[in-house]
Amino acid sequence: MPQPTAVNPAPDSYVYCPRCATPLVTQPVMDKPRRVCPACRFVHFTDPKVGVGVMVVVDGRILLVRRAMNPEKGKWSIPAGFVDSGEDPKETAVREAAEETGLRVTISGLVDVYFNPPAEPGAPGASIFILYKAEWVDGILRAGDDAAAAAFFGPDELPELAFASTKDAIQRLRLM
Ligand SMILES: [Zn+2]
Secondary structure (H helix, E strand, O other): OOOOOOOOOOOOOOOEOOOOOOEOEEEEEOOEEEEEOOOOOOEEOOOOOEEEEEEEEEOOEEEEEEEOOOOOOOOEEOOEEEOOOOOOHHHHHHHHHHHHHOOEEEEEEEEEEEEOOOOOOOOOOOOEEEEEEEEEEEOOOOOOOOEEEEEEEOOOOOOOEOOHHHHHHHHHHHHO
16 A cells, blocks of 8 residues: 655645545646545645625725634624635625624625735635625624624724735725
8 A cells, every 4th residue: 555645735635535544645636746545546636715705885884893713813804704615605795794793785796806825834714705895785783603893984993904805995995
């Protein structure tokens, strides 16, 4: 049986095959070294993690949530979360807004798509972040899920902000 190679091409790569528990080897697959199972031919593709957020603006003020968890715990960001496998990112955005702020929103447009390389290998966070524009339909503002607080802020009364995408959204708010 082949031995697992000592050097893994990525810090989150597997040592053993998640399908059949055979030690993986590193081989070039589609122009990159990847972890491959010599028994069942499983290939570990390290897929990007996708996050989505909503930019909800009412009377020139933007909806932000205070983060209850790392990364950037205690700072404020736009309501956001990770896309589940098989989930439409727009549904994720609506779901996360409801979970974190109590507000039911509808998606009204795409603001931008961001690429966030991890601060260090394996660091938490999304490598691809989709920011939607959304409108408040109904619901009452209350913090929930992994948000410690939820509130609207004008561009001149901002709290400490998390993430480049939030700062970019604020910059766009100033230009609106
Ligand atoms: Zn296998």
